[in-house]
Amino acid sequence: xxxxxxxxxxxxxxxxxxxxxxxxxxxxxxxxxxxxxxxxxxxxxxxxxxxxxxxxxxxxxxxxxxxxxxxxxxxxxxxxxxxxxxxxxxxxxxxxxxxxxxxxxxxxxxxxxxxxxxxxxxxxxxxxxxxx
Numbered sequence: 772x773x774x775x776x777x778x779x780x781x782x783x784x785x786x787x788x789x790x791x792x793x794x795x796x797x798x799x800x801x802x803x804x805x806x807x808x809x810x811x812x813x814x815x816x817x818x819x820x821x822x823x824x825x826x827x828x829x830x831x832x833x834x835x836x837x838x839x840x841x842x843x844x845x846x847x848x849x850x851x852x853x854x855x856x857x858x859x860x861x862x863x864x865x866x867x868x869x870x871x872x873x874x875x876x877x878x879x880x881x882x883x884x885x886x887x888x889x890x891x892x893x894x895x896x897x898x899x900x901x902x903x
Contacts, residue, residue, distance in 0.1 A: 856882035
């Protein structure tokens with residue numbers, strides 16, 4: 772039996788999130804914007820940056836490093852993708868889903884790119900709507 776690549780994909784996303792956590796925290800602390808303003812700006816910019824972020828995810832999957840982001844909000848949205856992919860993959864795994872027929876990169880591509888338009892961007896909007 773082939774190893775479960777959903778679990779290894781979630782573990783890889785967790786490691787990547789941990790590696791960039793301090794930079795994300797510093798960005799949030801240095802911003803003069805409120806959480807609501809920041810989320811609104813990210814949501815407004817996301818459609819025009821989606822293809823570039825999709826490609827950045829593919830580059831990371833093919834070589835293990837992230838391309839330089841020309842726009843600050845793009846880097847923030849990459850972090851959002853990692854986080855949403857981690858949450859979705861972890862939820863699926865904890866619910867009993869197992870993936871044995873795909874490669875880790877296939878699963879990560881689904882979690883970071885394919886599921887974003889259907890799930891991640893809506894969760895980003897829901898976070899904004901949940902703020903007081």
